[in-house]
Amino acid sequence: MKYAFVCLLLTLTFLVKAEVGEIPHQDLKHIKYLFEELVNSHDFSYTVFGSKPMSLADFSVEVPPNLPLRRWIRSKYLMYRRRSGLKAWYKHRDKFDLKDFIFLDEERDWLPCLVLVLISKKNMLRILHEHESIFAKELGASFTPESFLAKLEKRELSMATATNKSQRLIGIILGYGVRNATLFQERYDTMKAIWKREKENLPEDTALTKKIADIEAQCGDFSELDADAIIHPLYFLADVSHPETIALQKKYEQERQQIISLRKKHNFMDLVLERLCSHSS
Numbered sequence: 001m002k003y004a005f006v007c008l009l010l011t012l013t014f015l016v017k018a019e020v021g022e023i024p025h026q027d028l029k030h031i032k033y034l035f036e037e038l039v040n041s042h043d044f045s046y047t048v049f050g051s052k053p054m055s056l057a058d059f060s061v062e063v064p065p066n067l068p069l070r071r072w073i074r075s076k077y078l079m080y081r082r083r084s085g086l087k088a089w090y091k092h093r094d095k096f097d098l099k100d101f102i103f104l105d106e107e108r109d110w111l112p113c114l115v116l117v118l119i120s121k122k123n124m125l126r127i128l129h130e131h132e133s134i135f136a137k138e139l140g141a142s143f144t145p146e147s148f149l150a151k152l153e154k155r156e157l158s159m160a161t162a163t164n165k166s167q168r169l170i171g172i173i174l175g176y177g178v179r180n181a182t183l184f185q186e187r188y189d190t191m192k193a194i195w196k197r198e199k200e201n202l203p204e205d206t207a208l209t210k211k212i213a214d215i216e217a218q219c220g221d222f223s224e225l226d227a228d229a230i231i232h233p234l235y236f237l238a239d240v241s242h243p244e245t246i247a248l249q250k251k252y253e254q255e256r257q258q259i260i261s262l263r264k265k266h267n268f269m270d271l272v273l274e275r276l277c278s279h280s281s
Contacts (some may be wrong), residue, residue, distance in 0.1 A: 018097035020277060027088040032269045034085030039272060043234055044118050047101075048275050049262065050255035051176040052234075053123040056159075060113035061086065070191050086114075099279040110160040117159050122280075124149055124173060131172055138166055171236075177248050180222075180238045187215045187237070222249065231259045 023031070038057055046052035061082050063075045089105065096103075104117035120197040128135060128145030136143040139162075151157045163169040167188045171181025190212045197205060222238040223233030234252050238245045262268055 023092045027092060030084045030088035033081055034089055035272055036269055045231055045259045047120050048272055049259050051123055053117045053127045056115055056117045056172050058111050058113055059116050070236050093168050096277055098276055101276055104159055115213055138169060176236055177244045179242045179244045183239055184237055230263050231256050
């Protein structure tokens with residue numbers, strides 16, 4: 001796997017396309033900051049350089065209310081940089097020829113804030129084919145991996161619409177594994193039923209309480225949270241004893257170590273943009 005990873009890097013162009021080189025320096029700086037945040041604060045590097053089919057980030061550009069002064073100042077600056085990055089990206093995104101990737105940069109029907117989604121077309125098609133029967137069962141018999149991806153790439157459907165906001169389907173294409181995605185969907189549905197009863201002032205349903213306790217007993221953290229990590233481990237609820245999860249932990253940790261080696265290079269963000277603009281056969 002390490003050899004294949006090195007070969008991938010060696011086949012990259014290592015020169016940002018001429019159109020990108022024409023972007024004014026300040027705008028390119030803002031764009032690099034945008035992707036730097038997506039890499040540092042989210043898990044986009046696993047999609048850019050690894051096998052993860054998709055990464056997403058909830059990306060609010062509004063300062064939260066009622067913050068203490070110091071946190072308000074810090075948040076105000078962060079939101080300014082985010083807005084500047086998005087503005088520069090929207091202005092110049094046509095100059096980025098993303099052959100291997102799809103960047104859904106205006107997903108607004110999923111959460112109350114903007115959601116940014118990066119898809120590796122190759123890895124997305126792989127996982128859609130692996131689990132085609134699951135997607136066809138939830139989305140209809142006419143589902144095909146190719147049509148699903150094409151509609152997203154052409155912006156005919158948002159990700160929320162394409163998946164019917166299914167937590168299970170979203171978890172699978174995030175690369176979390178079928179077992180973990182299914183467990184999260186069961187947890188989500190059970191919690192939703194509990195919240196509905198609470199909202200309607202109905203008495204506690206002992207069957208629901210027992211079910212959520214049983215689900216929680218199966219859940220653990222996929223990785224330990226490491227706030228100081230150069231590249232953060234993937235962090236989500238998982239059945240850590242399941243063979244699928246154990247295999248994913250091994251694979252993603254190997255990829256993380258390889259990405260850390262890249263992250264230490266002074267031109268790491270150039271490598272990120274070059275990978276996004278390159279085409280691997």
